[in-house]
Amino acid sequence: MNYNNIIIVIDDYLAFITINRPKKLNALNKETIAELHNVFRDLEEDKDVRVIVITGSEDKAFVAGADISEFADFDEKEGSKLSKNGQDLLFDFIENLSTPVIAAINGFALGGGLELAMSCHFRVASMNAKMGLPEVTLGLIPGYGGTQRLPRLIGKGKAMEMIMTANMITAEEAQNYGLVNHIVDQNELVPLCEKLAFKISQNSSTAIAAAIKAINSNYKDGVNGFDVEIKQFGKCFGTHDFVEGSTAFLEKRKPNFDKKWIP
Ligand code: COA
Numbered sequence: 001m002n003y004n005n006i007i008i009v010i011d012d013y014l015a016f017i018t019i020n021r022p023k024k025l026n027a028l029n030k031e032t033i034a035e036l037h038n039v040f041r042d043l044e045e046d047k048d049v050r051v052i053v054i055t056g057s058e059d060k061a062f063v064a065g066a067d068i069s070e071f072a073d074f075d076e077k078e079g080s081k082l083s084k085n086g087q088d089l090l091f092d093f094i095e096n097l098s099t100p101v102i103a104a105i106n107g108f109a110l111g112g113g114l115e116l117a118m119s120c121h122f123r124v125a126s127m128n129a130k131m132g133l134p135e136v137t138l139g140l141i142p143g144y145g146g147t148q149r150l151p152r153l154i155g156k157g158k159a160m161e162m163i164m165t166a167n168m169i170t171a172e173e174a175q176n177y178g179l180v181n182h183i184v185d186q187n188e189l190v191p192l193c194e195k196l197a198f199k200i201s202q203n204s205s206t207a208i209a210a211a212i213k214a215i216n217s218n219y220k221d222g223v224n225g226f227d228v229e230i231k232q233f234g235k236c237f238g239t240h241d242f243v244e245g246s247t248a249f250l251e252k253r254k255p256n257f258d259k260k261w262i263p
Helices: 030-045 076-095 112-119 146-154 156-165 171-177 186-201 205-217 225-236 240-250
Strands: 006-011 014-019 051-056 061-063 101-105 108-110 122-126 130-132 182-184
Touching: 006 030, 014 030, 014 186, 030 076, 051 061, 051 186, 061 101, 061 112, 076 112, 101 112, 101 186, 108 112, 112 130, 112 146, 122 171, 122 186, 130 171, 146 156, 171 182, 182 186, 205 225, 205 240
Parallel strands: 014 051, 051 101, 061 108, 101 122, 108 130, 122 182
Antiparallel strands: 006 014
């Protein structure tokens, strides 16, 4: 499949998605969001792909936000639609994938760019990364889940400050806040992601999918996360991966887990 705004490289179990609009600092226009939706959907259904990494092309930006030129003349109705479509197609979609998604933040991650990174299951960043939600400088608020995911990740007070001041934080600050898990030199970003992806790929993808579901349920309205954990934990006992994993442990050998489980 050919895409205008993204590059996909699949190497064995690892799929690498690069958002490729460097002249616009990889800003998310409508077409890029649609392409990302399609590629995430296809990778989720690909039994061989056990981990997805998403990054931005060149070394200046991960994503510098939603493409402002596309919504500068929108009215209220169009604004709400932009937010809802984006959340449904991409941001909530990524968060609820069964395949682990790592954001490799290689530069500016602003507005929709930081929201995209926050939708991923976790984040790593290069030292030159800068993160922020500058929407209030445009007379807007974050519309792709930023007002919800940022406080979950860094706490309400810090999220309030970041959103109200529109300040950008450094990679180091982001790590101290718990927004990114690791920070490395730019040339080490891809190798680190590959290392993490390899580690993940060695584990049961069925169990990882169940863990994602259970962890995410903590943040869903009206859902009791402990109940979801009980259900997902129980379901694991009915899987080949559990039989294989526990047998391999007792036989003192490496497990040979199934291909990715597709819900
Ligand atoms: N939407 C559309 N275009 C964007 C963009 C965005 N979010 N962010 C950057 N661009 C474009 C610029 O318009 C410019 O295009 P041009 O060369 O055709 O004029 C190009 O990307 C390079 O950006 P530029 O501003 O010249 O780079 P810089 O190094 O001076 O500044 C930033 C970098 C990230 C500080 C600056 O681009 C910026 O503030 N971007 C907007 C961030 C934002 O508000 N995001 C939230 C949107 S909701």
